[in-house]
Amino acid sequence: MSRNIFASSPRRLLFGFGQRLSSTLECPTPKTTTVPIVQNEMPDCEFQPPSYRGPSYEDIKKLRKNHLTPNILSYYKKPLLIHAGHKQWLYDHNGKRYLDMFGGIVTVSVGHCHPKVKRALEEQSETLWHTTNIYMHPKIHEYAEKLTAKFPGDLKAVCFVNSGSEANDLAMLMARVHTGNHDIVTLRNCYHGMSPYTMGLTAHSTWRFPLAGVSNGIHHVMNPDPYKGLWGGSHCRDSPVQVNRECDCMKNGSCLAANMYYKELEQTFLHSLPCGKVAGMFAESIQGVGGTVQYPRDYIKKAATLVRANGGLFISDEVQTGFGRTGEYYWGFEGHGIIPDIVTMAKGIGNGFPLAAVVTTPKIAKSLGMALHFNTYGGNPLASAVGLAVLEVIEEEQLQKNSLEVVPIF
Numbered sequence: 001m002s003r004n005i006f007a008s009s010p011r012r013l014l015f016g017f018g019q020r021l022s023s024t025l026e027c028p029t030p031k032t033t034t035v036p037i038v039q040n041e042m043p044d045c046e047f048q049p050p051s052y053r054g055p056s057y058e059d060i061k062k063l064r065k066n067h068l069t070p071n072i073l074s075y076y077k078k079p080l081l082i083h084a085g086h087k088q089w090l091y092d093h094n095g096k097r098y099l100d101m102f103g104g105i106v107t108v109s110v111g112h113c114h115p116k117v118k119r120a121l122e123e124q125s126e127t128l129w130h131t132t133n134i135y136m137h138p139k140i141h142e143y144a145e146k147l148t149a150k151f152p153g154d155l156k157a158v159c160f161v162n163s164g165s166e167a168n169d170l171a172m173l174m175a176r177v178h179t180g181n182h183d184i185v186t187l188r189n190c191y192h193g194m195s196p197y198t199m200g201l202t203a204h205s206t207w208r209f210p211l212a213g214v215s216n217g218i219h220h221v222m223n224p225d226p227y228k229g230l231w232g233g234s235h236c237r238d239s240p241v242q243v244n245r246e247c248d249c250m251k252n253g254s255c256l257a258a259n260m261y262y263k264e265l266e267q268t269f270l271h272s273l274p275c276g277k278v279a280g281m282f283a284e285s286i287q288g289v290g291g292t293v294q295y296p297r298d299y300i301k302k303a304a305t306l307v308r309a310n311g312g313l314f315i316s317d318e319v320q321t322g323f324g325r326t327g328e329y330y331w332g333f334e335g336h337g338i339i340p341d342i343v344t345m346a347k348g349i350g351n352g353f354p355l356a357a358v359v360t361t362p363k364i365a366k367s368l369g370m371a372l373h374f375n376t377y378g379g380n381p382l383a384s385a386v387g388l389a390v391l392e393v394i395e396e397e398q399l400q401k402n403s404l405e406v407v408p409i410f
C-alpha cells in the first residue's frame with residue numbers, strides 16, 4: 001500500500017494544518033512522492049464507546065453543507081464522523097477505533113475525557129457554572145496562583161480569556177498600551193490567530209483575508225528557518241529532528257545563520273519602524289501551523305534584546321508549545337534562554353475546554369488599568385476548575401517527561 005504526501009514538507013505532517021488549505025485555494029499543486037505505509041496492529045483497548053444514536057452519516061453531511069459556514073472544511077475524501085473519545089483513542093459512528101495523532105489540533109493535552117478533569121468539571125457544574133470575574137469566586141484565584149507558579153521571573157499576573165486569538169489580541173493591546181508604541185513585528189510563516197487583529201499578525205497568505213486595516217502597524221520579517229530559509233544547516237538548532245543541510249556553525253562557535261537572520265530583522269528596525277520604535281515582537285517558540293519550524297540557536301534571544309532596546313516587549317506565543325509539550329521544557333521559551341515580557345497560551349491549557357490566558361508582569365498588567373477591560377467568560381468557574389485539573393494531571397502523570405520520551409519518535 002502507498003500514499004502521496006507533500007514531498008517538500010514532511011514536517012508538516014506533525015502539527016501543521018496550513019498546507020491543506022493552500023491546495024484547496026488553488027495555489028500551485030505541490031510535488032508529490034510515494035512512501036510505503038507500514039500498517040501495524042493497534043494494541044487492545046477494553047473501553048467500549050457508547051452506541052452512536054445521532055443523525056445518520058449522510059444527514060450529518062447534508063446538515064454540515066446546509067447550515068455550517070463554508071470556511072469549516074473537513075479532512076479526508078470521506079470525512080470521519082467522530083463520536084467518542086477515550087484517552088488517545090477516537091471512535092467513529094460505527095464504533096471503529098482510531099489513534100488520535102492530532103489531539104483536536106494539539107489541544108487534547110492529557111487525553112480524551114480524562115477522569116480527573118471530567119470529575120473536576122462535574123463537581124464544579126454541581127456548585128456554580130458561571131459568574132463573571134467582576135465577582136469573586138474561589139476557582140479563578142486558586143487557578144491563577146497555580147498557573148503563575150509555573151512561570152519564572154516576574155511573570156505573575158494572569159488574565160484569562162477563551163481562545164488563543166483572544167489571548168494574542170490582549171497581548172497586542174497590552175504591548176501597545178504599555179509601551180505607547182504601535183508597531184508590531186512577527187515572523188513570516190507564523191500563526192497567531194484569526195481575529196481581525198491577530199489575522200494581521202499571522203503571516204500565511206492562505207489564512208489572510210483581503211481586509212483593509214488588518215496589517216495596520218504590523219511588519220512580517222524574514223523567517224529564521226534553517227531548513228528551508230536562505231541560511232541554515234544541521235548544526236543550527238537543537239533538535240532531535242535534524243536538517244539535511246551542511247553548515248559550519250559548530251566550527252565557528254556561534255550560529256552564522258542566526259546572525260544573518262538577525263541582520264535581516266535589524267533592517268526592519270532601520271527602515272520600517274517609525275523612529276525605530278516598536279510595541280512588541282511576537283514569536284511562537286516553535287512554529288506550529290507553519291510546519292514545526294525551529295529557529296537557529298540564539299536568534300530569539302538576540303531578537304528579544306533588540307526589541308527591548310527599542311522600547312518594545314517580547315511576546316512568546318505558547319499556544320502549541322506550552323504545558324510541557326516540547327519535553328525538555330515546560331514552556332518553549334525556556335529552550336531559547338529567555339524570559340518573555342508576555343506569554344500567551346491556549347489549546348493544551350484546557351484539554352479541549354475553551355480556555356486561554358495571558359501571563360505578564362504586574363508592571364505591564366497595570367497599564368491595562370487605564371480603561372475598563374472585560375471578558376464575560378474568561379476564567380469562569382467551569383473553565384478554572386478544568387484548567388486547574390489539567391495542570392495537576394500534567395504533573396501527576398509526568399506528561400512532560402512522556403513528551404521528552406516520545407519526541408524523538410516523531
Ligand SMILES: Cc1ncc(COP(=O)(O)O)c(C=O)c1O
Binds near residue numbers: 318
Ligand atoms: C500558535 C498559535 N497561536 C494562536 C492560535 C489561535 O488559537 P485559537 O484558534 O484558539 O484562536 C493558534 C491556533 O492554532 C496557534 O497555533
Ligand SMILES: [Zn+2]
Binds near residue numbers: 254255257258
Ligand atoms: Zn547555525
